[in-house]
Amino acid sequence: MKSLSRGLDLLDAFAERPRRHFAELAAATGIPRSSLYRFLALLAARGFLRQDPLTSEYSPGPVLYRLGSSGAWLGELRQAARAVMPALGARTGESVYLYVREGATRVCVEALEGTRGTIRHAIKPGSVFPLHVGASGKAILAFLPDAERAVLLARLPLPRLGPGSITRRGELRAEVERIRRQGWAYSEAELASGAWAVAVPILDRTKTCVASLVVAGPMVRLERERLPEYARLLRAAVADLTRSL
Secondary structure, X not given: OHHHHHHHHHHXXXXXXXXXXXXXXXXHHOOOHHHHHHHHHHHHHOOOEEEOOOOOOEEEOHHHHHHOOOXXXXXXXXXXXXXXXXXXXXXXXXXXXXXXXXXXXXXXXXXXXXXXXXXXOOOOOOOEEEOOOOHHHHHHHHOOOHHHHHHHHHHOOOOOOOOOOOOOHHHHHHHHHHHHHHOOEEEEOOOOOOEEEEEEEEEOOOOOEEEEEEEEEEHHHOOHHHHHHHHHHHHHHHHHHHHOO
């Protein structure tokens, strides 16, 4: 029973903060390091936890996501997003998405297709993309803790997924700094030709960036003069969202 109790203590450590380093887990649980290594290896092998190969952080794995036991924050976040996304879609006429960070990638967990025109931007929930391309990924990357951001900027693979993809580290670092200064991210044809997006970061209870809220549309309907307006609307929606968490 002692081993079971320790395993439950370990999983419970992810309730408030879904990404933790080994040292944090050792301090939070009091489990001896040799035992903690074994617990983490077993839970990762069974899919209850995963370890980020770039940052070495542990986070809830696919089994916990399927069970809905990865922490109340994700369910609360999705519910809060569903409350603000319709108004945002109505104001812009474009598609609205919620992305959650998963290691060096981001996952679409909520999607609301736009109503404007016959050509619309469409991404299905469950779609996974790297952090270095697209407004939503760059918004998350730019507002990660300094040390974590530095590691990712140094190690992230930078494949070209669209004609506008950033594939040089110096260019990505400059883009991230620009996003941090202005508070929102923009992308144009980074994942695929013919699409643009504006995104703002979402912070969790510990003020760590875990997600982003996005407005996206087709290039044929891009109105560049409206980009700052979209950013303001997104910021207001995120403010409402975080107040309800």
